[in-house]
Amino acid sequence: MVESKAVVDLTRDEARAELDRLARLLGEANLAYHTDDAPVLSDADYDAAKRRNAEIESRFPDLKRADSPSDQVGAAPSEGFGKVRHVVRMLSLGNLFEDDEVAEFDARVRKFLNLGAQDPLAYTSEPKIDGLSLSLRYEGGKLVQAATRGDGEVGENVTANALTIKDIPQTLQGAPDVLEVRGEVYMSHADFAALNERHAQTGGKTFANPRNAAAGSLRQLDPKITEARPLRFFAYAWGDLSAPLAETQFGAIERLKALGFQTNPLTKLCETPQEMLAHYKSIEAQRATLGYDIDGVVYKVNALSLQQRLGFRSTTPRWATAHKFPAELAWTTLEAIDIQVGRTGALSPVARLKPVTVGGVVVSNATLHNEDYIEGRDSKGEPIREGRDIRVGDWVQVYRAGDVIPKIADVDLGKRAPNAEPYVFPKTCPECGSDAVREEGDAVRRCTGGMICPAQAIEKLKHFVSRGAFDIEGLGAKQIEMFFHDEVLPIKEPADIFTLAERDAGNLAKLKNRDGFGEKSAKKLFEAIDSKRKIPLARLLFALGIRHLGENGGALLANHYLSWAAFESAMTSAEVGSGPAWEELVSIDGVGSVLAASVVTTFHQAAERASIDRLVAQLDVEDVELRDTSGSPVAGKTLVFTGTLEKMTRAEAKSRAEALGAKVAGSVSAKTDLLIAGPGAGSKAKKAEELGIETIDEDAWIALIAGL
Template sequence: MNAENRIHALRAELDQHNYRYYVLDEPSVPDAEYDRLFNELKALEAEHPHLVTPDSPTQRVGGAALAAFSQVRHEIPMLSLGNAFEEADLREFGRRVVEGLDQREAVDYSCEPKLDGLAVSLLYRNGQLVQGATRGDGTTGEDISTNVRTIRNVPLKLHGKGWPEVLEVRGEVYMSKAGFERLNAAQAEVGGKTFANPRNAAAGSLRQLDSKITASRPLEFCCYGVGQTSARVADSHIATLEQLKVWGLPISPELKHAEGIEQCLAYYQDIGARRNSLAYEIDGVVFKVNSLAAQQELGFRAREPRWAIAHKFPAMEELTEVLDVEFQVGRTGAVTPVARLKPVKVAGVTVSNATLHNMDEIARLGLRIGDTVIIRRAGDVIPQVMQVVLDRRPDDARAVEVPSACPVCGSQVERTQLIKRSKGRETTSEGAVYRCVGRLACGAQLKQAIIHYVSRRAMDIDGLGEKSVEQLVDEGLIRSPADLYALKPEQVFELEGFAEVSSRKLVEAIEASKRPTLARFIFALGIPDVGEETAKVLARSLGSLERVKVALPQVLTYLPDIGLEVAHEIHNFFEDAHNRDVIEQLLASGMQLQDQGELAAEFAASTTLAGMIAKLDIPSVGPTGAEKLVDKLGTLEKIIAADGIDLRQALTTKQAEAVREFFKVEANQQLARAIEAQLKDFGMHWHSEKKTADGLPLAGQTWVLTGTLERMSRDIAKEKLESLGAKVAGSVSGKTHCVVAGPGAGSKLAKASELGVKVLDEDAFVAFLAEQGIAV
């Protein structure tokens, strides 16, 4: 293809991408791919200047305004910035600035994060907000005045005094990470459209024809400069922004001054290291010559200023091809699809695999083997397939099919069944997960079960890594976690990577693991949907393994944060004969569980008969109906034996008939009696003896840990807080009692400051623990 044809093809493709990005808010390719295409076009036009046309994407910004909004012409065009992708690009920018200003001393720059949102213009006349507009194509944007007025941190009237008669403020409308998560959760709950990322969410929210929808969205504004003004605000960019802040306009708290390119690079490295902890998404840093006089001297190119540049971070999204889809088998037997990708660098890391979660996700994406896809990687998050680029689908693309037999052991693969329990009825539907039925006869499940059992957060057996576990299973030395405790040093010595000393130390470490806390042991068992926190709730609340083993699902739901579905998973695990055998073998090996004792005091005599009746989910009978039933009849046996006349004296005819029909079923009578008997046995029954809790100092308090602690790990800090009775949460809210913030604390610390939550640094936290008698 000759240069002219390639230029035409690139323009057509870029125009289509611009339309999808700026008009439809549905970007079809990652920013990195767009930048590559754009830079190729710019280079070709530089080689062939006679082919440059006014309508080329290199000569304008963005896309056309939506027809649904009236148009606004920008008195001063809203231009985009040139990009620097490497350190050398930024140094070259610095060299051009120095030459353009003909000065030897270091140039002063402003530094601020490049927010990933939608560029807007706010026009103030005599201090009053009169107009809001999108950037549009840089010359003409969309009138979104009604919508920007709904953004809470946009002042409708400027504060103070001294502002110009005409003041156009330019900035970014964006959505914080937390706001984005809340919005998507709310949308999913009502079956609405969910958004791919905060930028799309912000753009889609700001350009609603119904401003009430915009008002309901968690949008924020941050200004980064000014456009037309009737009088200059200040002599430098930073001073201008600081003055805008005085007038009530939000500016970036990360705004900094830098002397020369070296300090700019240091800022780039610093904020890049903190990027994932910021409360909002950024895709780079913007550097601007600080002096406005110097900016005027440097001037503009066709579409960008010579005095500013955006130094982009390595792309978090990239395009690549799906070479194949393979299936892995996990600890619970879940057969999970994994995309094998043509290797591509994403956020500085080469990615060749990406999770696909389950077959429902593959169906949602419409993914086929051979497709070109958008891959996203943020921080340490496992790379994910975000979108299929249908325009690039090859003719020989193949559908993804679930294997009928386990790829590891050959056992049958079955689709899980979802059981929904409500008002005494169970409805079954197909789940998203496929599972190998081979259980521990499947090598993959056995290996993953053992790896989980010996992990640091579970039994914490030092020296047993994944490779060692795989060897032990492959050699037939262990067929369940209990077999670990029968290992001899001479058996371990035969394995690759082990010598006499290391073999002996491993067996000693296994022996030393026989005194775990009850919570660790429960977590180590690998009960589906039971993580560390749920294991701690079970251990702290019920106090003994025996109670946990026999607890009925309805009784488990009395415990904090345990719903009926998880309760059934716990109950079913301990009902399974194989699991019971493994637990008995573990206990027989000399396992001594620590921290076992009585039922937690707060659960003694904590139930009511009405509450128990409500938990039976009898159709039409809720908590109020249950209370009336108990007030009238008094005991479970009387309720079971009651006829229609007795029941109708307490309930409506419909409710009375529902109770009568429910207890006609022998299995329902047996269940109700079993629940009451267990409540008595555990000491939770309404006639049980009440107990007084020995008050832990932090009981009822919620604490949050953030940043890097230097004198202890976050896990250790969490354990110490929990030993004092605190609940340690992952996010800050109005109910948070205190936040412990180490170096690198980001959005959680900012949220705590915003809500006025107490904050301790690590030194203060250690001193607090010492006051409670806990050494570090």
């Protein structure tokens, strides 16, 4: 078996190709898992792919895609249910796959909290249930709302269905006035087998696994169907609260149990990483006999005060992680090799497989990385798979582990047909016929057609309407492809979306009664488009699809410039590599020179700029609303941290400053209001002194924000 190339060994071009592949795989997996209840990847493989994606982005931050999976949680809610906006976001978890990563997780937590190796730090360890996340809101002790996770911010209202689940109390005694309980809806193995048997006898739909059955049952439009399904619920967390449940994670779980919720009896308090790992092994040994599906163990910092200090990344908490169980292998036939053209022109080979079940999930596609991988060599020309190439018709081993998902790991030459021909990678784009060029040192071959290539143009439009961007209901990937090729009402660039109704003369004469549109659905589409004319600045920036600009980058830029007018003016006047506007841009903490150059270059390309201007003319771009930071001494100020902080980590200091309404920059400039300098402060402290900028030490910083 061949392992994937380690992140530390990837070249920039290999990293870029890998990020493209992972984004495509994870995007498809999100829709399949969260919207269709028909996963194509196991939870372990999905989360592990996100980890590899994050590791590559950490090593090559300037290569982060605009639609990075690191910035995404779940998928948009189904159109069949009302939408519920979560008061507190429902986030996913980071993942561990190797035993030694448990100690590394503990070390990261201690480093953030500035704790020594011998300082006491406890964790809870509990099984990770493979089901469907559910949020239950109680007010005055009464269940008033139940919602799925959805995309983390907006979920589906499934209150009527949740009321039919026996494990979910409808009323509580002694609970806080507002209590949002979170947990997992699941189905036991025995109940799953009985349900499938009943359906098979009556000719109904059978389910692939208990998770699909549970998700499909909870998301029925008719609550009577849900009531007839044997659903269960484990409570393990909470969201919005009017009063704390306890001072610790373990104590809060005990409180939920006392209120009448089912909690997992295998939850245990651990004092060391060694105890955490031992409990993981114990749960893994019991996995086959539990009677319900789990895919790992979740570790959480026990003290809630420390959880609050640790806070969150963009989509995951720092104080919790999931330790996943190993994945599996399978053999099947490679039926074809297709080439997909991405938004940046990368030609990515995809293996079309005879469907095979791996770890309970049916796999029909696998990545082939690039032409070198198909030929049996790595980027340095060294053999992989002992030099065995991959050919159509081969008997191949599908490997679905944490580092690559899924891929072809090996080939059985003993079963290769005598007439099997080596695969010839195309030298022209299969979509537009333009030359596909592979630059020296690049692992990826790219179409040179640019926007004349329909695949690239379509992918950019798909990104524009994706859920993290404009998220236009009724205008998804399928509709984008239809309109792109439409001769009467074409959509060739984003602005065309907002002129669609006008070009249809407002009477639906061109759109209705064709391509699946009737008068009602056409009007609904036009209304959905109009409803998105008002858009937050951060979402617009992400939607533009500028290379390297993801959701996080869009938020950083929006929070700095606050309005489209200010941002547009700054980008117009900026010159790559020099000038005040450039210096301001790269001083934003988290904005590197590669991202900055990509944004500035985009705004200085005539065709791109004209397209953006046409789009913005159709929109009402919302300014960033400054949070209420009344009483904060640093609200609205630009801060820079330098040197070694000894009482709180740099990450915690930045998080606290931003929470108090400050902007944190990575370099000192004339716009800097305050420099916080620890021991070892060098050039930044000197420049601040030259500019007359106020400088304080860490003790003064802590005193400044004390009590806030």
